[in-house]
Amino acid sequence: MNVWEGVVLAMEQLRAQKLKSFFSLLGVILGVTFLIVVVTVVEGMDQYVREDFTSQVFGVNTVTLRRWPDVNINTSREEWRARLRRPRIRREDVQAIREQLTVPARIAEENRGGADVVGDNGRSATGVSVLGASPELFDIRDLGIAQGRAFTPQEAREGTPVLVIGSETAEVVFQGLDPVGRTLRIRGFPYRVVGVLEERGSLFGQSLDNQVIAPAQSPVQAFTAPRGVVEGAIIQTLDPSRLRDAQTQVEGIMRVRHGLRPGEENDFALETADEAISFWDNISRILFLALPGLVAISLVVGGIVIMNIMLVSVMERTREIGVRKALGARRRDILTQVIIESATLSTVGAAIGVALGLGFAAIVAASSPLPAAVSGQWITVGILLGVVVGMIAGVYPASQASKLDPVDALRYE
Secondary structure (H helix, E strand, C coil): CCHHHHHHHHHHHHHHHHHHHHHHHHHHHHHHHHHHHHHHHHHHHHHHHHHHHHHHHHHCEEEEEECCCCCCCCCCCHHHHHCCCCCEEEHHHHHHHHHHCCCCCEEEEEEEEEEEEEEEECCCEEEEEEECCHHHHHHHHHCCEECCCCCCCHHHHHHHCCCEEHHHHHHHHHCCCCCCCEEECCCEEEEEEEEEEECEECCCCCEECCCEEECCCCCHHHHHHCCEEEEEEEEEEEEEEEHHHHHHHHHHHHHHHHCEEEEEEEEHHHHHHHHHHHHHHHHHHHHHHHHHHHHHHHHHHHHHHHHHHHHHHHHHHHHHHHHHHHHCCCCCHHHHHHHHHHHHHHHHHHHHHHHHHHHHHHHHHHCCCCCCCCCCHHHHHHHHHHHHHHHHHHHHHHHHHCCCHHHHHHHHH
């Protein structure tokens, strides 16, 4: 018996007994759907974290100096108390890094806050992210200017009250008018708008366009950080291969400035993008380790159901098998026929599972910021799982069918 004939017989069984076939394949459908959905979410999240999160939060090829890490996972109360006793990062520290660092790099300071803003037309925007920064931040974070310009180093040194605003803030406050040159008040203090950022989208559901950026030493320092204090200093090396050298030098400079002895722990944090997303690597590793076991449960259940369905099918076709044997069909022909039918049924279930999984992936992509990252290899894995489960599930029914005596089979009622 050839393979195609077995496939045709299996498809005829599917058409003749649709409901029974559907329930027999339900375990395989759910297992493969779960596989595709989980892989979609995990790989989409992985792509999102590595590409969007790291570039937007840290910048490319950067090391960030902070009082404590920006990403905190499983931090105990004692650790938090110890961190609160750490000295603050000061503007003099950042200046010392600028003067002593031998690796060519851009260095920016950054302080964060939040406030409502009001335009000179009386319209306002709420929950606006306020950033006090140095002009290097625009290059480090690759913040493109859609209108106007960024503020200058001279404006930054003098603390001039000027602003570069996000596209969402500009639209909400000025409603299509040209914001450049107009006035925006933050907590009652007037700032002149000199530029509008290009649209950036959102990060974990939070808009990146509802923000304003002002010189760190402008009046925004009244509510972003105490005078002279820097929340974060971002160092971006011009040569990516020298990032670790820069990190080592910055660590040495800060240890000297804080008077730390050899053996004492750092009382500051230095983070690179790779270190900051190490927690996500651990989570994704655990998910991928657990995934085979979770999928296997559904596939085992599905395989058992298919095996039982094939046993019933063999019983219903006992006379047919007897006729085949009487006409010269060998044992291996019957064995092959049943295994092919079982594998075909399971493969159809896997294909339905892949289709459902891709549908869920499209829903995830449409309703969340996560990309639908479904690679072809996982679709192939899903189909192969269906084939393998079907073949394994069909072995026992096929063996029982091949052992039937043709005389007894022909007398079967």
